Amino acid sequence: MRIVFDTDSAIFNDDAAALAMLLQRRDLVDIAAITVVAGNHTVAQGSEHMLHLLEFCGVTDIPLHLGAETPLVNSVERAAEQERRWGPVSFKGAFDEAPPVRPPHGGAFAAVRPQPPEAVTALTDAINERPGEVTVVAVGPLTNIALALRRDPTLAGRMKSLVFMGGNARVPGNVTPAAEFNFWFDPEAAHEVLAAPIPRVVMFGLDITNHAPLHQARFERIVGTDTPLTRLMRESMGPRYARDPAATYYVWDCITAAWLLDPDVVTAAERLPIAVETTFGPDYGGTTVVTARERPVEVMLDLDVERFFAIYEDLLTRPVPIPR
Ligand code: RIB
Numbered sequence: 001m002r003i004v005f006d007t008d009s010a011i012f013n014d015d016a017a018a019l020a021m022l023l024q025r026r027d028l029v030d031i032a033a034i035t036v037v038a039g040n041h042t043v044a045q046g047s048e049h050m051l052h053l054l055e056f057c058g059v060t061d062i063p064l065h066l067g068a069e070t071p072l073v074n075s076v077e078r079a080a081e082q083e084r085r086w087g088p089v090s091f092k093g094a095f096d097e098a099p100p101v102r103p104p105h106g107g108a109f110a111a112v113r114p115q116p117p118e119a120v121t122a123l124t125d126a127i128n129e130r131p132g133e134v135t136v137v138a139v140g141p142l143t144n145i146a147l148a149l150r151r152d153p154t155l156a157g158r159m160k161s162l163v164f165m166g167g168n169a170r171v172p173g174n175v176t177p178a179a180e181f182n183f184w185f186d187p188e189a190a191h192e193v194l195a196a197p198i199p200r201v202v203m204f205g206l207d208i209t210n211h212a213p214l215h216q217a218r219f220e221r222i223v224g225t226d227t228p229l230t231r232l233m234r235e236s237m238g239p240r241y242a243r244d245p246a247a248t249y250y251v252w253d254c255i256t257a258a259w260l261l262d263p264d265v266v267t268a269a270e271r272l273p274i275a276v277e278t279t280f281g282p283d284y285g286g287t288t289v290v291t292a293r294e295r296p297v298e299v300m301l302d303l304d305v306e307r308f309f310a311i312y313e314d315l316l317t318r319p320v321p322i323p324r
Pocket residue numbers: 008010013014015039040139140141165174180181182252253
């Protein structure tokens with residue numbers, strides 16, 4: 001399976017963990033490129049976390065490309081206005097992040113650097129080089145994908161599929177009562193991408209990801225295997241469990257990664273027409289299941305939690321650098 005991994009990054013949970021899982025199975029997944037988009041972090045900051053991960057894993061042959069710095073319409077100002085008028089947005093990611101770019105965990109910038117061209121061109125090139133073969137795995141806001149489709153709407157038909165983490169079909173949002181973070185950060189991009197004639201679109205929204213919180217016992221078991229990667233995991237995720245042993249982490253993007261490696265982790269899915277709210281109001285970025293007006297999406301709804309965590313645990317405790 002040839003993929004482009006489009007990410008809004010994280011220090012470890014969850015974009016980086018998802019990428020680490022896929023890097024451990026390069027026998028199954030051929031990663032043509034990593035493209036970074038603003039979301040959890042700015043592109044400048046997020047790409048440093050991903051480059052650091054690549055260095056940890058000893059991976060020097062997968063290029064990372066810098067993508068959209070801002071959503072299509074949403075903005076710092078708009079987010080502030082939303083909060084003023086309709087109440088808090090619990091996480092605003094890159095909108096709350098100011099320069100300078102901080103070195104990743106470990107204190108030093110990675111030697112491996114971003115590559116030209118920028119992400120939208122890199123994504124387009126990867127699809128055009130192998131028409132009908134490339135799956136775009138998007139685990140951040142869909143801005144880069146929307147921009148690629150705006151530049152060339154025929155690109156949709158040359159993609160094999162789009163597999164994304166975002167949205168919430170039948171459950172509440174996680175940053176506002178209505179909206180999930182990736183869709184809230186760039187609702188217009190989500191709307192445009194879901195309307196495009198991509199042959200197959202698979203949604204991992206909160207409906208499925210809510211089923212698999214990571215509790216302390218499992219976390220401690222994973223970081224009990226000492227590798228540079230589990231040390232990074234302990235540093236970045238451990239403090240929350242130390243403060244509150246009953247705390248949980250959601251591992252959203254990792255579920256998407258696990259399904260690419262083992263589709264049987266998903267136990268329930270439905271084809272549903274999903275609409276994204278792009279009217280600026282309290283429900284901005286929220287998703288609803290509508291009647292046949294929109295193109296249906298394969299919405300993943302439930303998973304075999306133990307099967308998923310077995311994959312997660314196995315791949316994140318394997319040695320790094322990854323032997324090739
Ligand atoms: O709402 C969860 C999503 O937002 C995940 O992809 C997380 O990494 C953030 O991007």
